[in-house]
Amino acid sequence: MLKKRSTLALACALALTLSACSSGSNGTTPDATNKPANKGGNQEVGATDTPENVTLRMAWWGSQPRHDYTLKVIEMYEEQNPHVTIEPEYASWDDYWKKLAPQAAASQLPDIIQMDLSYLAQYGENGVLSDMSPFLGNPIDTTNIADTVVDGGKIGDKLFGFNLGVNALGFQYDPALLQKMGMSDIPDEWTWDDYMEMAVKAKDAGIYIDTGMRAEVFLAYYLRTQGASLFSADGTQLGYDDDQLFIDHFSRVTKIVLDGAGMTPDQKAQLKGPEDDPAVKGEALGIWQWSNQFVGFQQLAQRDLAMQPMPGPNRQEGMFLKPSMYFSISENSKAKEEAAKFINFFVNDIEANKLILGDRGVPGSSVVKDALRPELTPQQVQVFDYIAWAEENSSQMDPPDPIGAAEVFTALTTVAEQMEYDKLSVEEGAKQFREEANKILAKNK
Amino acid sequence: MNKTLRNHLTGYLFISPFLIGFLAFTLIPIGASAYLAFTDYSLFGKSVWIGLDNFKEMFTSDSKYIQSLKVTAIYVFGGVPLRLAFALFVAMLLNTATRAVGAYRTMLYLPSIIGGSVAVSIMWRNVFGDEGIVNLGLRALGLEGVRWFGDPLAAIWMLIFLSVWQFGSSMLIFLAGLKNIPSSYYEAASVDGANGLQKFVRITLPMLTPVIFFNTIMQTIGAFLSFVPAYIITKGTGGPLDGTLLYSLYLFRQGFEFFNMGYASAMAWVMLVIIAILTALVFLSSRFWVHYESKGGS
16 A cells, blocks of 8 residues: 555656656747646636737847847837737857757747848758748738848748848948047048058057958958859859959958957957957957947947948949848747737837837838937937948848858858968968868758 | 566656656767767758768868867876876875865865856956966066967967866865875884885875776866866867867867757767777776775785
């Protein structure tokens, strides 16, 4: 008898362990467990049409200012939609992608995922993102958003991400430091030669010219100005045949570092975060980055900063408008419709965009854009003007990066680092990168 | 129901929490990884059987893999002996202490408790930074500062120092071993006129060999698996110039950054084989140098 009872107790304990296990693995998608319970709840209340409670997980990357206002937007949405709870998951760019990959493999992706152009194909083509075209019109209102903006999230005929705004590359700098270098302004139609001369002046003034250029982004820009591209159209090899283009670009970047006008890789490796950036602390003239990052840069630096278009020649061929980022809905989401509703709020709601203020790219909605104008600080107006200017002075962007792009970028970063440490000549670097990149891309054949 | 069967069932039920955990979190993943090692698996898509291609690529055309082996070899063969020597040294100091031994022991063990943590790695970044306390100290001594983040060899030593600093667990085991050596041996040696060094070489070391043996194996395995410090200190890159690209860090990058999960699984199995071979070698060598008191000496 005693034995039987203890067996029973054990069985109970076991059942508990098991259920604990299962809730552990499902704990991250509470909507799955909440739903049936709430259905029951609704029946009890009767025929009121209160919507079912739903919990959405939402993930994004960014720095502190972005985390702060995004949390406020979420709060605003939750107040207006009391049945929705949004669980934020945010990280820095690097950590974000490392966290997302295993979640994707486990079908545990958050419902709403901030997505980037360079990963859109990788995630979209592998079927972990859901096609959002059914949500266009309702609930995602696209009346005021141009088709080209929406199409920026398409791979083939599937919409894997909803464009949150547009971006353009540029040089964001501190005019006061420019004066310290003995220059009143940067000529509008500047060239790479001007840039190299400025680097010398910066060094003489005891500051860095910049904090380096993200290897793949600026190589791609330069290749575009020379009528080539980083990846071939089918994504099975590099898109330029002449290594001289690689050599031209990286000779400049490497020279800046080796001459002491820019940061060495080990100095960059020691930065503790965006707050620690020399450009923020006034130790470097500026940063090469996307226009949407200007807002955050401005907030951290708390000085008057300016934006300068990319150097030429052939700037118009090189410049392009890039979907700064997307919100995607995961295929494993149990509440895609609700996720789409939130995305609609995010891109169309004026009050929400007064918090966002173009940090995720200049909004696609013309109504939102106009409504924001009076709210903007002079610097933010600069971003909007810059995009307006870029719309007239840019070319069609390259197709989304092929699968394996992340590995190619790492190979490029490694090669760039070796050149900046002077362990590898630029010519050898060009050859080595071509070999490694083509080996990775050949897998797409 | 058959009575023996029922008895067995009850028994299994008792250990079922462990069994289920073991199956779900250990055995099945191990099996899956063994299968994936022979496939091309991108983490999202389907796995495609490619036989031994992953292993072939590792040893023939992946220079980063060879680099990661080299770095790991430096880390293990440089770090483990240093760590053990340091642990033994501290254990002997503690063994001579007469008062507040417990307090010292706790204090010295602290770095190991917070050991693998992110916070320590971040602190280490700052300690070894260009303007960190180590370089300031070197400059105060009239030496030149070292570019710990710029020189691949310096960078791996920075990681080794971190592992040496976390000597606590080996130190405790050594301390227990030291306490087990009968003091009569030392007294007899003193009577015969042996000095401190002679006592250490002739008594302490031989008597400690079983403990050294145990520590060597455990620390070697632990060093091979080391991941967090390299990941945090180099921001996940294994830089500079792949100088700190420890094996498990490269494995992680292949699996979760480049989405080559099949390749990463194959790497994991090669690591298992390497660790097994090394452990076997240490075991085989043990009969030449490990002295067990209970066997009456050999």
